[in-house]
Amino acid sequence: MKATIERATLLRSLSHVQSVVERRNTIPILSNVLIEATSAGGLRLMATDLDLQIVDTIEAAVDTAGATTVSAHTLFDIARKLPEGSQVEITAADGKMLVTAGRARFNLGTLPRDDFPVIAEGDLPTKFELPAETLKQIIDKTRFAISTEETRYYLNGIFIHVSDEATPLLKAAATDGHRLARVTVARPEGAEGMPDVIIPRKCVAELRKLLDEVDGSVEVSLSGTKIRFGLGSAILTSKLIDGTFPDYSRVIPTANDKLLRLDPKSFKDGVDRVATIASEKTRAVKMALERDKITLSVTSPENGTAAEEVPGEYTSAGFEIGFNARYLLEILGQIEGDTVEVHLADAAAPTLIRESDTAPALYVLMPMRV
Structure with a gap:
């Protein structure tokens, strides 16, 4: 040669x-x-x-x-x-x-x-195209929630499936049991009837790197066991995770009646500041909610206490709730608009976070005891 x-x-x-x-x-x-x-x-x-x-x-x-x-x-x-x-x-x-x-x-x-071993692809009956930008959005808004626990291997990837609602959708979700991220996009032509698949974490990471060099669309071909992405000069083929992803729709709250509206940037900065003294073990930040007044606080036995008031709209009954600061920051880092909606029920129930009811992405976060 x-x-x-x-x-x-x-x-x-x-x-x-x-x-x-x-x-x-x-x-x-x-x-x-x-x-x-x-x-x-x-x-x-x-x-x-x-x-x-x-x-x-x-x-x-x-x-x-x-x-x-x-x-x-x-x-x-x-x-x-x-x-x-x-x-x-x-x-x-x-x-x-x-x-x-x-x-x-x-x-x-x-x-x-x-x-040299080659992955035998076999027949990949489902074929469709997705704009590279859409695929980037799906990955960026979900992958931080992928579980790293090897024992729950079926959570070690992004779950992708289609749903036949009034508008046919393609949904992507990731969870580690503490938080859930879900993105919905219009179902692409050719994706109808596709099997539910879990794309492994390593494949997601490699795909995301390659997407930065793709301008147009990505050709996706898949079966129940393998998936292939055509990315211009590069072709990425991966085995899929052989497992059943839990029915995540059951944990998305629908009756959380307390609505808190905030500016995501000032909220994120406030959480980040008070979390400076949080101990690595707990990472808990407490939110005390009163009418149009939100107080963030952290108490650490080793480091002391911190508190900060952040502006927000809240008109329901006051209460206190705790969250893992890192999980909260990672979710807020995905919010691109000027407002974030936090739908709450009580101090023990899952909390729903999204930009608005029409936003493609939504997040569910389990509270912590503080």
Whole structure:
């Protein structure tokens, strides 16, 4: 195999694929990236961790077609340190790969292409397109609520499903048992009848990185066990989480009759300030609600106390409620408008947070005892 490629093109492609590769691998081939030079001209780079696979196709001048595998992180580090604007020549033969650029030469060990595992996709019957911006919004507004508890593996991803309401919708939800984030968008054409799927956390992270380089739409194909995203020159394929996501709609409160309206920025800043003294263990912030007066306070046995009044509209009966400060800040960080609505019932019931009743995203937060 012999090919010449521009450093910037190679670096961008390697940055896409190498992040899928785990730093520590018991199986040596999984540390490698598969590089295929086609006779038609162009390079195909592929990396996998057996659950997630990314393929990126880039332009290159190919002298001799062929394929080999080489350490993904090593090649990425080399490309990163090569001079800007240089032409990189890659030659592979007899178990070695020679990388030359300008006066720099690297001789790397390779492993045979035939040992490289490929995720068999099978048939992916459901196919639809989503604008890249919509997909970004779905990920950004839900992924902070994905659970990291391995024992509840079915919560380790974003749950995506369709619902046949008066307006057909595509819904995405994530929860860790303490908070829930849900986003709804119009159901894209072709998504009707799709199976309910849970997209794993690692796939979500890689997809979000790739979306920054996509302008138009993303092609989504899926079955009950796998999902594939077509992102321009890159194709991301992932196994889905094999589990049943809980019926989250049961925890979305519908009868919370106490409405608090706030400016999300001043509320977030206030929570952030008083939480400075909260101990790592509790992270609890107390909200005392009175008519048009909201007092935030934190009491920490080690550090002392803090309190701040924040402006807000509230006309119901006064009471006190506590929340995990970090969870509250993460939700408020997703609010883009000038107002946030907090729908409350009592100090022990789930609280609903959203921009308005027409906003695509809503959040549910369980209170804490304070």
